[in-house]
Amino acid sequence: DETTARRKDAHLDLCATGDVEPAQNSTLLEHVHLIHCAMPEMAVEDVDLSTPFLGKRLQAPLLVTGMTGGTERAGAVNRDLALLAERHGLAFGVGSQRAMAEDSARAASYAVRDVAPTVALLGNIGLYQAIGLGVDGVRRLMDAIGADGMALHLNAGQELTQPEGDRDFRGGYRVVEELARAFGDRLLVKETGCGIGPDVARRLVELGVRNVDVSGLGGTSWVRVEQLRAAGPQAQVGAEFSGWGIPTAAAIASVRKAVGPEVRLVASGGVRGGLESAKVLALGADLAGMALPLFRAQQQGGLPAAEEALKVILTGLRQALVLTGSRTVAQLRQRPRVMSGALKDWLAAL
Ligand code: FNR
Numbered sequence: 001d002e003t004t005a006r007r008k009d010a011h012l013d014l015c016a017t018g019d020v021e022p023a024q025n026s027t028l029l030e031h032v033h034l035i036h037c038a039m040p041e042m043a044v045e046d047v048d049l050s051t052p053f054l055g056k057r058l059q060a061p062l063l064v065t066g067m068t069g070g071t072e073r074a075g076a077v078n079r080d081l082a083l084l085a086e087r088h089g090l091a092f093g094v095g096s097q098r099a100m101a102e103d104s105a106r107a108a109s110y111a112v113r114d115v116a117p118t119v120a121l122l123g124n125i126g127l128y129q130a131i132g133l134g135v136d137g138v139r140r141l142m143d144a145i146g147a148d149g150m151a152l153h154l155n156a157g158q159e160l161t162q163p164e165g166d167r168d169f170r171g172g173y174r175v176v177e178e179l180a181r182a183f184g185d186r187l188l189v190k191e192t193g194c195g196i197g198p199d200v201a202r203r204l205v206e207l208g209v210r211n212v213d214v215s216g217l218g219g220t221s222w223v224r225v226e227q228l229r230a231a232g233p234q235a236q237v238g239a240e241f242s243g244w245g246i247p248t249a250a251a252i253a254s255v256r257k258a259v260g261p262e263v264r265l266v267a268s269g270g271v272r273g274g275l276e277s278a279k280v281l282a283l284g285a286d287l288a289g290m291a292l293p294l295f296r297a298q299q300q301g302g303l304p305a306a307e308e309a310l311k312v313i314l315t316g317l318r319q320a321l322v323l324t325g326s327r328t329v330a331q332l333r334q335r336p337r338v339m340s341g342a343l344k345d346w347l348a349a350l
Contacts, residue, residue, distance in 0.1 A: 029270075044319075062317075091121075092120070131171060149185075180204075211266070217245030
């Protein structure tokens with residue numbers, strides 16, 4: 001309905017200019033140190049970043065994670081970023097398709113296939129909306145935009161900070177199991193900035209999930225976004241919890257240890273450049289995911305600004321591989337690395 005779409009535009013305004021990345025939060029990626037190789041014995045062109053995802057071949061292991069849809073402004077964001085992903089061989093996700101599930105007139109703002117005919121494309125819906133829609137309803141959302149897969153997002157922290165949000169989180173695993181059975185490796189389960197830890201990841205994989213985006217703490221905080229929209233006691237609790245979550249570095253390293261190598265892992269949540277992308281790949285991610293930096297660049301200068309931002313990221317990623325003497329992500333993972341400080345404490349507990 002109208003309120004879903006209006007809330008989405010309020011979210012976009014806050015994310016475009018608001019303080020949605022609390023300074024005290026950290027991915028803990030500053031505690032990961034890749035080790036310099038003074039004699040790389042390779043050319044930048046030797047770096048091969050290609051990787052399989054959703055039955056397609058990406059040119060770089062990057063996912064523009066799901067953000068938006070439902071309004072005209074959201075449609076422009078989707079089209080610019082999907083075109084960018086198409087040009088550079090990345091994967092791209094639309095934001096929650098709840099608005100189009102409620103009103104099919106909003107579907108056009110999620111349609112990107114005309115500008116991104118071959119991009120590895122993910123649809124998106126919240127776990128608790130999926131309960132209401134059922135397997136067939138979720139499949140219709142995926143098919144309506146010609147997506148290659150469907151992202152199911154988990155956001156208990158955000159819901160609890162949202163005055164109108166969900167308060168009952170029972171029955172989640174049952175829906176995941178049904179969706180995993182129906183969608184197979186076309187299903188991806190993701191958090192939205194509070195992180196998926198090893199226990200939840202293991203359970204998801206037992207139920208048949210084959211793609212997980214840990215989306216950890218350290219980047220966009222949806223608790224903070226809702227805190228900024230809330231008033232009174234709700235805002236106070238939001239302030240208290242805007243640093244809640246599993247830091248992205250701790251989430252990706254511990255989840256990779258908990259699940260087998262066949263599970264495709266995405267690390268998003270505060271990943272902000274090529275070097276940080278290389279770090280999450282070294283820790284076990286198959287893809288690095290980003291939302292806010294590309295969204296902000298697009299809002300500030302459209303597709304050209306988003307493309308500039310992406311080029312910096314891709315250049316940094318290639319450079320990190322060269323300077324560790326790695327031609328591929330597989331080689332990067334074999335290299336030694338230093339993990340220090342609080343990250344070590346997290347990994348001792350997880
Ligand atoms: C998001 N995110 C998100 N996730 C999701 O599954 N469905 C959604 O509709 C949205 N909407 C959305 C809007 C905007 C403007 C942003 C910035 C983010 C969450 C996103 O996919 C990602 O998990 C987190 O934002 C963490 O990554 P970054 O932003 O720190 O790179």
